[in-house]
Amino acid sequence: MKVSPAFGEWLMGIPGRITSVSGLPINAQLKLAGNGVVPQQAEIAIRELLAILSADETEQAA
Template sequence: MGSNGGARHPEERRRGGHGPTLDDEACYLLPYSEAIREGREPEPAVDGPNSPAHWWGEYLAAIRQWESVAGRAAPPPTEVGRRGGPRVTVEWVEWLMGLPLGYVTAVPGLTRGQQLQILGNGVVPQQATVAFAALLDTGV
């Protein structure tokens, strides 16, 4: 995400022959990001078990399911970037991957770019568990 020139509308990315990134989707398809694109202050994170429903649009059911599995509310998906537009938050990527709060984001001395690189090169623990179980079942 850090080297693709920033978020672009998913349709623009498709017209260029590429698939949209998580950054594209979060910045242009989530209602939460509208405030940032319009120059308004977005809502802060919440302390309860669920994030505000109006943040997620058509993705609400999936977010609610993952909040239930993760045991905590989804953090805000985007923040104001250096140029004033929305950009995906590292905390949301960390949450999406099912990692404990602060697993990457609380490591001292890492820049945002380094955190995203670590997460992007990382493994989703739940997927790794399924993969290892499948390998064990085949006798590999």
């Protein structure tokens, strides 16, 4: 039994972007969904990196 590509997208927070491409076999859809970046995870990483950079700039200015 295979996981539905639509379910994998839903779990990642990107519903309907990969599975809506016509002509892709289910294995290709699952591979694309599995290799994607979870948008919520990327946002947290960017926010934390920006906070670190901002703190570094503050320390250098002092």
